[in-house]
Amino acid sequence: MKLEILKRMVLFSIFIIAASCAKEDEQIDTEKPVINVSYDNAFPKSCAVLKRGNTYIFRALATDNTGIASYGVDIHHNFDQHTHDDQPGVCPLDPKKTAVKPMIYMQNFAVPDAGTSYEIYREISIPQDIDPGDYHCQISVIDKTGWQSRTSVDIKIIE
Amino acid sequence: MKYLLVGLVFTIGGFFGYGQKHFSISGSVYDADTKDLLPNVIVKLSQNISRTNAGGYFVINNLAPGSYTVQFEKLNYEIQIASFGLADRDINVNIYLDKAATKIDEVKISQLSKDRLARESSAVTYEVTKDYLDQNRENTLMQSLQNLPGIQAMGIGVGQSKPMIRGLGFNRIVVSQNGIKHEAQQWGSDHGLEIDQHDAGSIQIVKGPASLLYGSDALGGVINLRSLSVPYSNGMVGSVQLLAESNNNLLGTTFGLQARKDRWFYRARFTLNDYGDFKVPADKIIYENYVFDLSDKHLRNAAGTEKDMSFSFGYADSSFKTETFLSNYNAKNGFFANAHGLEVRTSSIDYDHSDRDVDYPYHTVNHFKMISNSTLIFDHHELRLNVGFQNNVREEHTEPVAHGYMPKPVGTLDRRYVKNTLTADLQDEMKFSSKHSIVFGVNAEYQNNGIDGWGFLIPSYDRFTAGVYAYDKLEIDDNVFLHSGLRYDLGTISTDSYYDWYPSLLGSDMKYLKRASDNRSKFDHISAVAGLSYIRNKTNYKINIGKSFRIPLASEFSSNGVNYHMFRYEKGNQDLRAETSYQLDAEASYENGKVGLSLTPFINYFDNYIYLNPTANYFETLQVYEYTQNKVFRAGGEISAEYRPFTKLGMEATAEYVYSRQMNGLKKGFTLPFSPPFRALFSVNYLFNNIWFLQDLRLKTDLRLSAKQNNIVPPERTTDSYGVLDVALTAVIRAFKEQHPTIRLKINNLFNQKYFDHLSFYRLIEVPQPGRNASISLTIPF
Numbered sequence: 001m002k003l004e005i006l007k008r009m010v011l012f013s014i015f016i017i018a019a020s021c022a023k024e025d026e027q028i029d030t031e032k033p034v035i036n037v038s039y040d041n042a043f044p045k046s047c048a049v050l051k052r053g054n055t056y057i058f059r060a061l062a063t064d065n066t067g068i069a070s071y072g073v074d075i076h077h078n079f080d081q082h083t084h085d086d087q088p089g090v091c092p093l094d095p096k097k098t099a100v101k102p103m104i105y106m107q108n109f110a111v112p113d114a115g116t117s118y119e120i121y122r123e124i125s126i127p128q129d130i131d132p133g134d135y136h137c138q139i140s141v142i143d144k145t146g147w148q149s150r151t152s153v154d155i156k157i158i159e
Numbered sequence: 160m161k162y163l164l165v166g167l168v169f170t171i172g173g174f175f176g177y178g179q180k181h182f183s184i185s186g187s188v189y190d191a192d193t194k195d196l197l198p199n200v201i202v203k204l205s206q207n208i209s210r211t212n213a214g215g216y217f218v219i220n221n222l223a224p225g226s227y228t229v230q231f232e233k234l235n236y237e238i239q240i241a242s243f244g245l246a247d248r249d250i251n252v253n254i255y256l257d258k259a260a261t262k263i264d265e266v267k268i269s270q271l272s273k274d275r276l277a278r279e280s281s282a283v284t285y286e287v288t289k290d291y292l293d294q295n296r297e298n299t300l301m302q303s304l305q306n307l308p309g310i311q312a313m314g315i316g317v318g319q320s321k322p323m324i325r326g327l328g329f330n331r332i333v334v335s336q337n338g339i340k341h342e343a344q345q346w347g348s349d350h351g352l353e354i355d356q357h358d359a360g361s362i363q364i365v366k367g368p369a370s371l372l373y374g375s376d377a378l379g380g381v382i383n384l385r386s387l388s389v390p391y392s393n394g395m396v397g398s399v400q401l402l403a404e405s406n407n408n409l410l411g412t413t414f415g416l417q418a419r420k421d422r423w424f425y426r427a428r429f430t431l432n433d434y435g436d437f438k439v440p441a442d443k444i445i446y447e448n449y450v451f452d453l454s455d456k457h458l459r460n461a462a463g464t465e466k467d468m469s470f471s472f473g474y475a476d477s478s479f480k481t482e483t484f485l486s487n488y489n490a491k492n493g494f495f496a497n498a499h500g501l502e503v504r505t506s507s508i509d510y511d512h513s514d515r516d517v518d519y520p521y522h523t524v525n526h527f528k529m530i531s532n533s534t535l536i537f538d539h540h541e542l543r544l545n546v547g548f549q550n551n552v553r554e555e556h557t558e559p560v561a562h563g564y565m566p567k568p569v570g571t572l573d574r575r576y577v578k579n580t581l582t583a584d585l586q587d588e589m590k591f592s593s594k595h596s597i598v599f600g601v602n603a604e605y606q607n608n609g610i611d612g613w614g615f616l617i618p619s620y621d622r623f624t625a626g627v628y629a630y631d632k633l634e635i636d637d638n639v640f641l642h643s644g645l646r647y648d649l650g651t652i653s654t655d656s657y658y659d660w661y662p663s664l665l666g667s668d669m670k671y672l673k674r675a676s677d678n679r680s681k682f683d684h685i686s687a688v689a690g691l692s693y694i695r696n697k698t699n700y701k702i703n704i705g706k707s708f709r710i711p712l713a714s715e716f717s718s719n720g721v722n723y724h725m726f727r728y729e730k731g732n733q734d735l736r737a738e739t740s741y742q743l744d745a746e747a748s749y750e751n752g753k754v755g756l757s758l759t760p761f762i763n764y765f766d767n768y769i770y771l772n773p774t775a776n777y778f779e780t781l782q783v784y785e786y787t788q789n790k791v792f793r794a795g796g797e798i799s800a801e802y803r804p805f806t807k808l809g810m811e812a813t814a815e816y817v818y819s820r821q822m823n824g825l826k827k828g829f830t831l832p833f834s835p836p837f838r839a840l841f842s843v844n845y846l847f848n849n850i851w852f853l854q855d856l857r858l859k860t861d862l863r864l865s866a867k868q869n870n871i872v873p874p875e876r877t878t879d880s881y882g883v884l885d886v887a888l889t890a891v892i893r894a895f896k897e898q899h900p901t902i903r904l905k906i907n908n909l910f911n912q913k914y915f916d917h918l919s920f921y922r923l924i925e926v927p928q929p930g931r932n933a934s935i936s937l938t939i940p941f
Contacts, residue, residue: 030877070775070776072780074563086503106563106780107780108776108780138780140777142774142782146772146773146873147873147874148773148782150726
């Protein structure tokens, strides 16, 4: 009968749906990369003091289960104390002030062959003519899947 | 004696009866609360008096076409009067009588014909009555509905939430109020629905493809808010409700009245809610490596206010009905001060000096609507015209901070959007016979969005869409209904270019970056639906297949810039095509008054789901998210069981699950963002004996269980399982002679559990859901 057919259609589609849900998932990557900024050679560490006109080697260790794909280094002022770093301890801050010529460093680097463990190693010069004061150094890393980790360190740039 | 009047226009075409055959009105009479069949109910049709039999059944035979008013009367029950239009077939209805002690504060929506229509429809629909809403009222409309199987609320604190149906939200579902699509979803996840929930009379929820009647966006379903029914008797009725809550110190009131004078009627409503910061069962929020200490467990700056008003007036006679609605929703909500989106903020603002004030960051929303609904009945036609104008304005205010190359901006206006929408919908429903009807419709919408502020997310745009459709319903066999429909839509969207107001370093030059380009895209789309429904006594089977679509948003086309709140660079894609979805739905349900069972599975396939993909690349030092289109497979469903072993006890268990998987593209194998976890609800409802002046004393407990959500995509986090218990006690106070106030005490999260909601805007920054909340409300009718 028609009605039986309809009933069977409904039951059949329920079965199909149940069967399609039961299919096993393939393995997907759900792990974020990890950034280490506290090992011995890491630089800068929280509350580090940098001098204008000097060049420093920024070092941090990135690890991930699938592979590091790219990283970014962002140095921006914190003269208005808009945020704080995510490291343990509190760094002493100068009084708030208005930025005149703050240092802005925003660079990213693709590292397609980085593998699962990669040490960020980058020379950065602190220009002579920028505003001294409190800055943040943010290091961020993306893995091949698109998971990103960020960490941020309070630093001070002096004359 | 208080009369409860229920208008029931089952077949409106019957006012113009044709043919000289005779028909019958028959049906079953139930207790509205217990759903028990009621024997010995006096059924009066002028001089013709009969009674329901032992099975609660009645029949009145030999009626010529015309309109009839039938009165149902039983000791200890409110008298109910129902009108029927008898046209060309017998009418079979269910009548629900309220206990005499139950004072209904407003004219009750008849659920009878809607129930039947819902069963005849091949779409999987769910009818929510005003009673359900009143008994399950939460702070927002979506929170009031989120215990329904397959319905989820995406929350932003306690004062705002967005709807989700089976895991699809934002612009993939449609919210319609008084027949006009509510336009409020285009602006991202951090704001709510912009609707006064008290304005809704009853709600129809379509869980499945509905582009056929609603056009673009109705891929996942529709939440259709209907107005209250026309007041049935002359005179004025109204009610005022007072509400207080402990968790966020909310104080609220809503005042509504409606009146009728012969064929004219009007209604008005004012709603006011004011609340402080909500409390979470935690002393600190730990987000990545940041630790935010909370003052007295308050989520600082989560306070807000909501002020709504609405007014409508109308005219109704047997062949013409019109009503014009004017409404305004206004809200101001603060956002958690320490982190908004993913952005961690410190501020010198003393947020903790008061838990009621709203400081930066906050937003204001105003949504004005003017809607007109008209229905004209002539011959076999029912002509419906709905016209609407909506204006919504949203402003987001943040403390100005330099970001990247952007210097510290002047003022606090981060973003401002002004959106105007004009909608018109004309339908002609033709009833050829009792077994066959066709709806023809045309629908057009024009929308204009303007922007301001120093932050940029969505460009200015103009959007025009128009559609024409036909929907056919045919009873192919006794109680077997075949539904089919076809629709054609055309749309254009033009976005305006936008340049940064500050220069950025590009290569070796400082340049004003272009973040949106002038673009004009055209779309056309064919939607279709076909389905069968079969009703056999207490059982109902449905099968439905539909194709629906969505025109991409302006932001999906042309964003090209930094979203600082989410700390990402969003890149639009001008090659996006209209999103297309195919869905197969089925339903098997059974209801015998004591036992109710329902199973509603679905399979859904998207050709080209628009997905904001987190790439492995940077722009400056922000991760690039790029709009792409992927094939997506989804499946799932809901199962529910109700058991009412005796009149005073009702038990309900529901469970829901959605599985989603991206079938190709860079996130192949991953789920979709905001995938709802497996959820179950156990609900027990008990009616106590009257205690002195407390009557209709009712206890309801809801145990909400949610499984762990491990299916995530970047940048989401997995969310643990939880179980939360809510308890509510309601009673009617019969201390006065005429009007009987209703009191409701409710405790949400009774055990003050700390838990996370995977669908909350605050999930990403590790903010738990609100702690224990006791609320008391008093509704006084007059």
